[in-house]
Amino acid sequence: MASASSFSATKFTQPLPLNGTTSRSHDKHQSFFDPLRTTPSSSSFLGSTRKLRLSSASKLKLLANPNRRSAVVAVSDVVKEKKAKSTTNLLITKEEGLVVYEDMILGRAFEDMCAQMYYRGKMFGFVHLYNGQEAVSTGFIKLLKREDSVVSTYRDHVHALSKGVPARAVMSELFGKTTGCCRGQGGSMHMFSKEHNLIGGFAFIGEGIPVATGAAFSSKYRREVLKEADCDHVTLAFFGDGTCNNGQFFECLNMAALWKLPIVFVVENNLWAIGMSHMRATSDPEIWKKGPAFGMPGVHVDGMDVLKVREVAKEAIGRARRGEGPTLVECETYRFRGHSLADPDELRDPAEKAHYAARDPIAALKKYMIENRLASEAELKAIEKKIDEVVEDAVEFADESPHPSRSQLLENVFADPKGFGIGPDGRYRCEDPKFTEGTAHV
Amino acid sequence: MATIFQGLRGGAAAALTNSIDSKKLLSRSTRRSLSERKVSFPVVRSDGSVNLNPGGSNARARRVDQLITNAVATKADSSAASSTSKPGHELLLFEALREGLEEEMDRDPHVCVMGEDVGHYGGSYKVTRGLADKYGDLRVLDTPIAENSFTGMGIGAAMTGLRPIIEGMNMGFLLLAFNQISNNCGMLHYTSGGQFTIPVVIRGPGGVGRQLGAEHSQRLESYFQSIPGIQMVACSTPYNAKGLMKAAIRSENPVILFEHVLLYNLKERIPDEEYICNLEEAEMVRPGEHVTILTYSRMRYHVMQAAKTLVNKGYDPEVIDIRSLKPFDLHMIGNSVKKTHRVLIVEECMRTGGIGASLTAAITENFHDYLDAPIVCLSSQDVPTPYAGTLEEWTVVQPAQIVTAVEQLCQ
Numbered sequence: 062m063a064s065a066s067s068f069s070a071t072k073f074t075q076p077l078p079l080n081g082t083t084s085r086s087h088d089k090h091q092s093f094f095d096p097l098r099t100t101p102s103s104s105s106f107l108g109s110t111r112k113l114r115l116s117s118a119s120k121l122k123l124l125a126n127p128n129r130r131s132a133v134v135a136v137s138d139v140v141k142e143k144k145a146k147s148t149t150n151l152l153i154t155k156e157e158g159l160v161v162y163e164d165m166i167l168g169r170a171f172e173d174m175c176a177q178m179y180y181r182g183k184m185f186g187f188v189h190l191y192n193g194q195e196a197v198s199t200g201f202i203k204l205l206k207r208e209d210s211v212v213s214t215y216r217d218h219v220h221a222l223s224k225g226v227p228a229r230a231v232m233s234e235l236f237g238k239t240t241g242c243c244r245g246q247g248g249s250m251h252m253f254s255k256e257h258n259l260i261g262g263f264a265f266i267g268e269g270i271p272v273a274t275g276a277a278f279s280s281k282y283r284r285e286v287l288k289e290a291d292c293d294h295v296t297l298a299f300f301g302d303g304t305c306n307n308g309q310f311f312e313c314l315n316m317a318a319l320w321k322l323p324i325v326f327v328v329e330n331n332l333w334a335i336g337m338s339h340m341r342a343t344s345d346p347e348i349w350k351k352g353p354a355f356g357m358p359g360v361h362v363d364g365m366d367v368l369k370v371r372e373v374a375k376e377a378i379g380r381a382r383r384g385e386g387p388t389l390v391e392c393e394t395y396r397f398r399g400h401s402l403a404d405p406d407e408l409r410d411p412a413e414k415a416h417y418a419a420r421d422p423i424a425a426l427k428k429y430m431i432e433n434r435l436a437s438e439a440e441l442k443a444i445e446k447k448i449d450e451v452v453e454d455a456v457e458f459a460d461e462s463p464h465p466s467r468s469q470l471l472e473n474v475f476a477d478p479k480g481f482g483i484g485p486d487g488r489y490r491c492e493d494p495k496f497t498e499g500t501a502h503v
Numbered sequence: 504m505a506t507i508f509q510g511l512r513g514g515a516a517a518a519l520t521n522s523i524d525s526k527k528l529l530s531r532s533t534r535r536s537l538s539e540r541k542v543s544f545p546v547v548r549s550d551g552s553v554n555l556n557p558g559g560s561n562a563r564a565r566r567v568d569q570l571i572t573n574a575v576a577t578k579a580d581s582s583a584a585s586s587t588s589k590p591g592h593e594l595l596l597f598e599a600l601r602e603g604l605e606e607e608m609d610r611d612p613h614v615c616v617m618g619e620d621v622g623h624y625g626g627s628y629k630v631t632r633g634l635a636d637k638y639g640d641l642r643v644l645d646t647p648i649a650e651n652s653f654t655g656m657g658i659g660a661a662m663t664g665l666r667p668i669i670e671g672m673n674m675g676f677l678l679l680a681f682n683q684i685s686n687n688c689g690m691l692h693y694t695s696g697g698q699f700t701i702p703v704v705i706r707g708p709g710g711v712g713r714q715l716g717a718e719h720s721q722r723l724e725s726y727f728q729s730i731p732g733i734q735m736v737a738c739s740t741p742y743n744a745k746g747l748m749k750a751a752i753r754s755e756n757p758v759i760l761f762e763h764v765l766l767y768n769l770k771e772r773i774p775d776e777e778y779i780c781n782l783e784e785a786e787m788v789r790p791g792e793h794v795t796i797l798t799y800s801r802m803r804y805h806v807m808q809a810a811k812t813l814v815n816k817g818y819d820p821e822v823i824d825i826r827s828l829k830p831f832d833l834h835m836i837g838n839s840v841k842k843t844h845r846v847l848i849v850e851e852c853m854r855t856g857g858i859g860a861s862l863t864a865a866i867t868e869n870f871h872d873y874l875d876a877p878i879v880c881l882s883s884q885d886v887p888t889p890y891a892g893t894l895e896e897w898t899v900v901q902p903a904q905i906v907t908a909v910e911q912l913c914q
Binding site: 247256268271277281286472474476 | 646651663682683755
C-alpha cells in the first residue's frame with residue numbers, strides 16, 4: 062500500500078520545485094506509480110526508459126500541496142477500501158473478467174484480420190493496428206456508460222469496438238462499403254458512431270484533444286447551464302506519447318483543469334512516434350508529471366496490465382463523474398506491429414520488441430484468470446472461438462456489402478443540404494434530380 | 504430554412520433599402536421581355552442616384568410599386584415586406600450583431616459564445632458586451648489564448664449538442680485554428696457519414712483596417728473558401744449583420760461570418776420585430792441596367808461611392824452585395840447577368856484564388872452565353888497589407904478604379 066500512497070503523493074506534487082526535478086537523477090528511482098502492485102516492480106520501462114523512473118514517493122510527499130490533499134486522500138481511500146472489502150483479494154470478478162477478456166480478444170483478432178485483409182487488397186490507405194495496447198482500450202472504455210464519449214486517434218478501430226460499435230460496421234468501413242459505420246466516407250482513421258458516442262478517430266496528431274475537451278465542456282454545460290442534474294457524462298481522450306509534445310495537449314490540459322471538466326486524458330505511451338523514440342523527442346519523458354503541473358492528478362500505470370489500467374481508470378473516471386475534474390493517465394504500453402501496415406518496422410530493437418511481447422496483456426490476463434480460478438481454459442477458448450466467428454462474420458458482411466453509389470458522393474457535404482447552393486435555375490441544387498444521381502454539375 | 508423565410512416575410516420593413524431592392528430585382532428580371540435591351544446608354548435616370556439612406560427617393564419608391572404589380576416572384580416570400588412601415592430602431596453594426604446574438608441566446612439555451620475576451624471584457628469590438636453578465640461565464644466563455652484548442656473545443660461542444668459561436672478576436676488569429684476549421688469543422692460531417700453535425704458560427708473582424716499592419720489586416724476569404732462543408736457569409740449593414748448572425752446560429756452547417764473592422768460603427772435603422780436573413784441569398788443594393796457590379800463587405804461602400812459618379816456620367820449600374828461567399832447566389836447573380844450582360848467584380852479579397860476568381864469561374868461556366876464582354880475583376884493587391892497609409896490605400900480597390908473599370912467595360 063505504500064505504492065498507493067505514492068499515487069496520491071505524486072498526483073499532486075505541484076508545483077515541483079525546479080531544482081528538485083530537473084536533476085532528474087537517473088539513478089534513484091524505482092516505482093513509477095502503480096497503486097496496485099503488490100510486489101516491487103521489476104518491470105520498469107524497457108531499454109532506455111528504464112533509467113528514467115523518478116523520484117521516490119517519500120520525497121514527493123513532502124512537497125505535496127496540503128490544499129489538495131483531501132481529494133488525494135479520497136482517491137486512495139477508495140482504492141484501499143475496495144481492497145479491504147474483497148476478501149479474496151481479486152481485482153476482478155469472473156463476469157467482469159470474461160467481458161474484459163472477450164473485448165481484448167476481439168481487439169486483437171480484429172486487427173490481425175485487418176492485416177490479412179490489407180495484404181489481400183481488401184482495404185487500402187494507412188491502417189494502424191492496435192496489437193499490444195488492448196489493455197488500455199479495454200481497461201478504460203469497458204468502464205464507461207453509453208452516454209460517455211470517446212475520442213480517439215488514427216489508431217481507432219479497437220476503441221470503436223470497445224465502445225460497442227459492431228465489428229461488422231467497423232470492418233465494412235475499412236472495406237469502404239456503404240454499411241460501414243461512416244458509410245465508407247471515413248475509413249480507418251475516421252471512425253465515428255454517434256449512437257455509441259464515439260466522437261471520432263482523428264487522424265492528425267493532437268487535434269482530437271480539443272474536440273474531446275469540447276465534449277466534456279458540453280457535459281458541464283448541460284449540468285450547470287441547462288440544469289440537467291443527472292448529466293454526469295465523462296469523456297475519454299486517447300492519444301499517444303508523440304502527441305504529448307504538441308501544443309493542443311498542453312492547451313487542453315490547461316483548459317480542462319481550469320474549468321474542472323469531466324475528462325480523462327489517456328496517454329497510450331508506446332514509446333515510439335513512428336520512428337521517433339519517445340526518449341529522443343521529449344525533454345522529460347515522464348508524461349504523467351505534466352498533470353500536476355496543470356493542477357490535475359498525473360498517474361502512471363502499466364499499460365500492459367489490464368487490471369491495473371482498470372483500477373486507475375475507475376478512479377479517474379469516477380473523479381470526472383463526480384465533478385472533481387480531469388486526470389492525466391499515462392499508460393505505458395507497446396505496439397506489437399509497425400506504426401501502420403506500411404511501416405516495415407525495422408528501426409525498433411528486437412530485444413525491446415521481445416521484452417514487450419513477453420508481457421502480452423492478453424496472455425497476462427488469461428494467466429491471472431486461470432491461476433485465480435476465475436475462468437477455465439475451456440471457457441476462455443470458447444470466447445476465442447466466438448470472437449473468431451464474429452470477425453469472420455464481419456469480413457463476410459463487409460465483403461458482401463455494396464460499394465457506395467455515385468449519388469452518395471455529394472451527400473453529407475453540408476449538414477443542411479441547402480448549403481450546397483442555389484443553382485442557375487434558382488432552385489436549390491439538392492432539389493435537382495441529377496444531384497442525387499451524382500451527375501449534377503458541381 | 505422555413506424559419507428563415509418566415510422571418511423574412513414577417514420582418515422586413517419597407518423603410519429598408521434592402522428589402523425594396525430585392526423585390527426590385529425580382530420584378531425587373533422578370534420584366535426583361537418588356538424592356539428592350541439597352542446597348543448604348545443614352546438615358547440618365549433621374550432616380551439613379553441611389554444612396555444608402557433608408558427609404559430612397561419618391562421616384563424610386565414609385566417605380567418599385569409599379570414593378571411589383573407585374574412581378575412574378577419565383578423565390579422570395581418577402582412580398583409583404585413593404586406593406587407596413589415600422590419605425591424600427593437605430594443602431595450600429597456591432598450593436599446589431601450583439602442584438603442578434605442576444606435574441607438567439609434568449610431563444611435557445613444551447614447557444615453559447617467562446618473566445619478571447621468575449622466575456623468580462625465584452626469582446627474586442629464589443630459585440631458581446633454585457634452578455635456575460637446576463638448569461639454567466641459558462642455561456643459566454645472567456646478562453647485562454649489558444650485558438651486552435653478553443654476552436655476545437657467549440658467543435659466538440661457542437662458535436663455533442665451545443666451551438667457555439669466562436670469569436671476570433673481578429674479573423675487573422677483563426678489561421679492558428681486552421682486545422683480545426685478545415686479538418687473538423689468542415690470535413691467531419693462528411694467523414695462521419697452524416698452522423699455528426701457541427702452547428703458552429705465562426706466570426707470575427709477581418710479585412711484591411713486603418714494601418715493595422717499585415718497580420719491584423721488579412722483577407723481570409725480565399726483561405727477558407729475551398730474548405731468543403733463550410734458556408735461563408737459576409738455582413739455589410741447593421742440590418743444584414745443581425746439577420747445573418749441569427750441565420751448562421753440556426754444553421755446546422757458550420758458558418759463563417761465575416762465582419763469588417765471598418766464597418767462596426769455603421770449606423771442604420773432596423774426593424775423592431777424579429778427578422779432573419781437567408782444565408783444563401785445575395786442582396787440587391789441598387790438595381791440598374793448597364794452593368795452588374797458584384798461586391799461584398801466593405802467594398803460595397805466603395806462601389807456605391809463609384810456608383811454616384813457613374814450615374815452622373817450617365818451609367819446605370821446594378822449593384823449586388825453577394826453576401827453569401829459560399830455558396831454563391833447564382834440565381835440573383837444570373838438574373839442580373841442576363842439583364843446587363845456585363846460583370847464587374849469588386850472585392851477586398853486577394854486576387855489569386857480569391858472570391859472574385861471563383862465568382863468569375865462560376866459566372867463563366869453558367870452564364871457565358873449572356874456575356875457581352877469579359878468579366879472584369881478588381882481585387883486587392885497580392886501583397887501583405889502594408890502599414891503606411893498611402894500604400895495601404897493602394898492595396899485595396901478605390902472608387903476611382905471602379906469608375907474607370909465600368910467605363911471601359913461599357914465602351
